[in-house]
């Protein structure tokens with residue numbers, strides 16, 4: 001099979017059925033979780049553990065965002081595929097979700113985010129989808145990196161894991177990022193393993209030193225079982241946390257909160273109805 | 285699920301829209317309230333990044349009038365003030381409605397909590 005990004009535009013490729021299969025596949029879940037954790041390591045947020053405001057670029061159905069939730073970070077995610085976002089809604093991730101094409105650039109005030117991650121996304125920016133020069137890959141890359149650089153604080157980082165199809169693509173992406181003002185470059189984990197090799201574009205705003213890639217031998221995902229066990233444990237914790245959450249924002253919680261507003265004399269509190277606190281379905 | 289924190293960071297980025305593009309005006313919005321984890325450190329660190337008057341105005345529009353007109357001072361803000369700020373920034377979610385650019389009038393519709401930020405081809409910034 002050829003690479004997904006050569007088959008159809010992302011919002012078509014990630015339609016309802018692929019989005020569902022992708023999200024429920026435990027192997028995908030584990031790999032995305034691993035790469036997200038590694039990206040966070042490379043992001044090197046301040047060690048005090050206070051929540052950061054992060055951007056999840058190409059957040060999809062929330063597999064990467066869930067890890068940010070678990071660490072207590074506050075995040076905004078964007079994706080161009082409605083079916084993926086719909087699943088993210090169903091999975092009740094905590095981040096704000098935006099329907100957005102990252103090749104159009106971001107509209108955030110400058111210097112507002114503590115960092116950005118992107119897991120398995122930006123290879124999609126390397127394909128032309130229309131014949132217009134404004135939508136050609138160089139224009140899209142430049143807009144993407146320029147506005148990303150602007151929204152980040154100084155100092156901070158953006159770590160973008162992606163699947164380049166050649167070294168030329170790595171060079172193209174890196175040079176577009178440099179032109180936008182970023183320092184840094186590519187970190188390759190397990191460069192000698194066909195299976196475990198992972199490319200992270202590690203971009204820096206402000207003076208910083210470059211992290212190193214992990215090398216082949218020790219981590220070689222040989223230890224799949226141990227990794228699976230760790231992953232399962234985390235999922236369990238996350239589930240528990242979610243269960244707890246849901247209780248407080250259920251119908252009773254909403255009605256109680258509204259009651260409080262009413263007694264405080266606030267106007268415009270919606271009346272209670274059979275729809276109160278009901279889960280909404282996404283529709284686009 | 286546009287929280288007021290996020291709304292406070294958003295500016296219109298359509299082509300040539302570089303001034304009078306903030307804050308996006310909220311129209312016909314409905315909100316949902318959802319509890320969020322409170323972090324004092326995050327709030328104190330985040331206050332300097334806020335456009336305070338825009339936040340107060342958006343909060344009022346959504347019926348939240350607990351914020352003072354003057355920006356909080358991160359060093360001296362009391363717990364009560366920070367709790368109020370936490371609620372406004374992170375627990376009030378815009379579910380439906382739209383955000384409109386005060387300059388170019390581009391409408392970003394919000395449906396099921398998800399704002400549609402897609403621009404038309406002719407609105408793309410030249411890069």
Ligand SMILES: C[S@@+](CC[C@H](N)C(=O)[O-])C[C@H]1O[C@@H](n2cnc3c(N)ncnc32)[C@H](O)[C@@H]1O
Pocket residue numbers: 010011014032057058059060061062063064078079080081084100101102103118119120121124125
């Ligand atoms: C392999 S999925 C990864 C999703 C998520 N980061 C994860 O780790 O599970 C790639 C995602 O990139 C999104 N994507 C591709 N091109 C995009 C674009 N131009 N703008 C926004 N999202 C895009 C796709 O819709 C898809 O959800």
